[in-house]
Amino acid sequence: MAFSNPISNLFGKSPIKPLQEHMSLVVSCAAMLEPFFEAVISHKWTKASDLFDKIADQENQADELKKQFRLSMPSTLFMPVSRIDLLSILAQQDDIANTSKDVCGIVLGREMDIPSALQADFMGFVKSTIETSEKALKAINELDELLETGFTGQEVKFVKKLIRELDAQEQKVDKKERKLRHRLFKLEADMPPVNVMFLYSTIDNIGAIADTAERVGNRLEILLAK
Secondary structure (H helix, E strand, O other), rough: OOOOOOOHHOOOOOOOOOHHHHHHHHHHHHOHHHHHHHHHHOOOHHHHHHHHHHHHHHHHHHHHHHHHHHHHHHOOOOOOOOOOHHHHHHHHHHHHHHHHHHHHHHHHEEEEEEOEEEHHHHHHHHHHHHHHHHHHHHOOHHHHHHHOOOOOOHHHHHHHHHHHHHHHHHHHHHHHHHHHHHHHHHHHHOHHHHHHHHHHHHHHHHHHOOOHHHHHHHHHHHHOOO
């Protein structure tokens, strides 16, 4: 007769690895914003549609992982991280994928035109946003090391450094967003008002991806303070 190990059942599997896998998936969604908008600027709508399908597929995978994560996580964790803390980080991560898909869906559906005078700044803005999400992933990928060291020592200092870099990167995105919005303001009198409205909305939502990535870092920082 096989006997289960009650100690093993009590502790279960660590939820950290699935959380990191989820973050990797959502950052993959954000990373595809760059080729997507390159296709949009070139009016390569078939390519943009293919990229949107890939983003949607990654977002669906992230959603499935999120559901499994929520269902399988025990109500009590024997580790210095609470269930609520991990679910909060998961929710922030999830927003990165959702917003990436939503932005691309609206742009694709309208076959949105980005004025040539904005294109260079727009792509710089998109790339900086992606970099922000990648820095958040780098920080989250240290969570298992933090657990192994008991949230002490050099590892904590290293993660705090990553979070500072993440915050600085998000501030760069904010500056690029302000510049881009100002340039659009100078052009909007010569553009159809509906196009202007949707372009402002697109800029806002791309900026929101960077804001959300920063919040992932903020949640991790809260864990360090406990």
